[in-house]
Amino acid sequence: MSMRRLFVLGVLVSVIVTLASLNVSDDADDDVTESDMVYEFDEGLLVERGSIEEADGSVQYDFYRDTCPEAGAIVWRTMKQIVFDHKNSTAQLLRLLFHDCFIEGCDASVLLDDSSGNRSAERQAIPNKTLKGFNFIDAIKEELEKACPGVVSCADIVVLATRDGIALSGGPFFPVLTGRRDGFQSFFDKAMAEIxxxxxxxxxxxxxxxxxxxxxxxxxxxxxxxxxxxxxxxxxxxxxxxxxxxxxxxxxxxxxxxxxxxxxxxxxxxxxxxxxxxxxxxxxxxxxxxxxxxxxxxxxxxxxxxxxxxxxxxxxxxxxxxxxxxxxxxxxxxxxxxxxxxxxxxxxxxxxxxxxxxxxxxLSAFGVLTGSRGEVRLTCSMLN
Missing domain, CATH: 1.10.420.10 (Peroxidase, domain 2)
Structure with a gap:
């Protein structure tokens, strides 16, 4: 069997496991059910191995299968309630993801607060002044920290939450890689110039x-x-x-x-x-x-x-x-x-x-940090 077929088979298994993990029962979330989610999977959605710059091969499908196996289900379950309570949450998260990934990659840099009061945080750049959805990321992070402290990165939460929100809003479901790390820097000047x-x-x-x-x-x-x-x-x-x-x-x-x-x-x-x-x-x-x-x-x-x-x-x-x-x-x-x-x-x-x-x-795989680069933030708005 060719390496391509082995890779596709492995990814398909990971995707099936991911989809199965999302089919969880939660009475509090029954207002929005999995029937609202449009599963549209095509082999053409698979990302070729080697198509993403990786530090040590640690970005992969179902990255948290051993360290936090319920991560995907927790994000999905929380997003169901968020989408039900906040009809515009998906658009807010999609914009948040775009502004994060477009500037130096998907590293959760846009989530960092400008706590020192200077102009270094891209969150304070004019194009980002009306970004919303930070509270949704914080809510999901809180749930993940209860289950798996210090394991799931904020950068991955942004991507997973947006993907699930799109599906819950009638858009396509698509597989995404996980294992991103959170960046140490924020890029005010680039956000000002390149959004x-x-x-x-x-x-x-x-x-x-x-x-x-x-x-x-x-x-x-x-x-x-x-x-x-x-x-x-x-x-x-x-x-x-x-x-x-x-x-x-x-x-x-x-x-x-x-x-x-x-x-x-x-x-x-x-x-x-x-x-x-x-x-x-x-x-x-x-x-x-x-x-x-x-x-x-x-x-x-x-x-x-x-x-x-x-x-x-x-x-x-x-x-x-x-x-x-x-x-x-x-x-x-x-x-x-x-x-x-x-x-x-x-x-x-x-x-x-x-x-x-x-x-x-x-887009969600652009400029990711992996391995020893970056960190897993305990609070998404600040460095550890």
């Missing part, structure tokens, strides 16, 4: 993703994560009247949709309350003012032939000139990404969901 902007053009967005090894297709797939969660009017309003100093609205907005956006995101919807939105939108714009209203691609889908959950409404909206962010609509400004948008919007969502899962596996 994609909501007003970024397609060239800049593709450049930032390409620097991390993502193709144009993978970039379009990852941006599809915007189909869940809320976009604060803070990100939308600058497109409506004086876009980039032109004195005119963004010309890429369909005329009928411009009126819809203006009705929701007018200047009068400004408040001192902080509703930064929870969709995985790339970056917080300037904000001395706060907007109390938001828009979602799921609500836009009521007039589109698309399902209510993790579906193709994001891409169908872009085809109609109804992108909420300029950077979203820019996918239609470049032939190659426009073709991907059309492909994802044209079927029942299977192509998008598979590509999204593959891209998420790749």
């Amino acid at each position: 994609p902007r909501p007003d970024g053009n397609i060239s800049e967005t593709l450049r930032l993703f390409a620097l991390r090894g993502f193709s144009e297709r993978e970039t379009a797939a990852l941006l599809g994560g915007h189909n869940i969660g809320h976009f604060s009017c803070e990100f939308i309003q600058p497109r409506l009247s004086n876009f980039m100093g032109t004195g005119q609205p963004d010309s890429t907005i369909a005329s009928d949709f411009l009126e819809v956006m203006r009705r929701t995101c007018s200047e009068r919807n400004i408040s001192s309350a902080d509703d930064g939105g929870d969709a995985p939108s790339p970056m917080r714009a300037r904000s001395l003012r706060e907007f109390t209203k938001s828009m979602t691609y799921q609500k836009l889908s009521t007039s589109i032939s698309s399902g209510p959950g993790f579906d193709t409404h994001y891409y169908q909206s872009l085809l109609r000139g109804r992108g909420l962010l300029f950077s979203d609509q820019q996918l239609m400004a470049y032939n190659k990404t426009a073709e991907v948008v059309k492909e994802y919007a044209s079927d029942d969502g299977k192509t998008f969901r598979l590509d999204f899962a593959r891209a998420m596996i790749k």
Whole structure:
């Protein structure tokens, strides 16, 4: 039997064990059941051995099978309750994962507090000011520490919680590697400079993703994560009247949709309350003012032939000139990404969901620390 087949067989066994461990009974969590989880597994989702830079081979499927065999079940069980209690939690965690992994890899650096009061923590960078979901990571960490003190890293918790949240929100289930370690550093300057902007053009967005090894297709797939969660009017309003100093609205907005956006995101919807939105939108714009209203691609889908959950409404909206962010609509400004948008919007969502899962596996494996590098934090917001 070839090494490839042996590897696939081994991983399949690990995935089956993982899925079985998730089918736990907990009366407190019966409001959200495993029937809500969409198991979509394909051999194409397997990560090739050697495709990830490893320090000593310690990142693997089911890493905690000996040291904390219930880790996956604990994360899943806790996430079931979180998703039931907080409908937008998946979008918040997806954005948190993206902002963590995009800057120097998936090392939980974005979770670190700026306890010294200086500007060194990336959590304090402008693009990260409206990140949410830290409390969910802390809640899961607390449960894991009860069962397996000092074993499961915060970096792994971010990845596992996001994966489970996506599945519980109607998205695909996909296998992820575990065994990440938590970083010692935080990267304020890089977070300021390299998180994609909501007003970024397609060239800049593709450049930032390409620097991390993502193709144009993978970039379009990852941006599809915007189909869940809320976009604060803070990100939308600058497109409506004086876009980039032109004195005119963004010309890429369909005329009928411009009126819809203006009705929701007018200047009068400004408040001192902080509703930064929870969709995985790339970056917080300037904000001395706060907007109390938001828009979602799921609500836009009521007039589109698309399902209510993790579906193709994001891409169908872009085809109609109804992108909420300029950077979203820019996918239609470049032939190659426009073709991907059309492909994802044209079927029942299977192509998008598979590509999204593959891209998420790749993103969650980016720049990981393993072996003796990093640590397993006891509290996710501070170093040991």
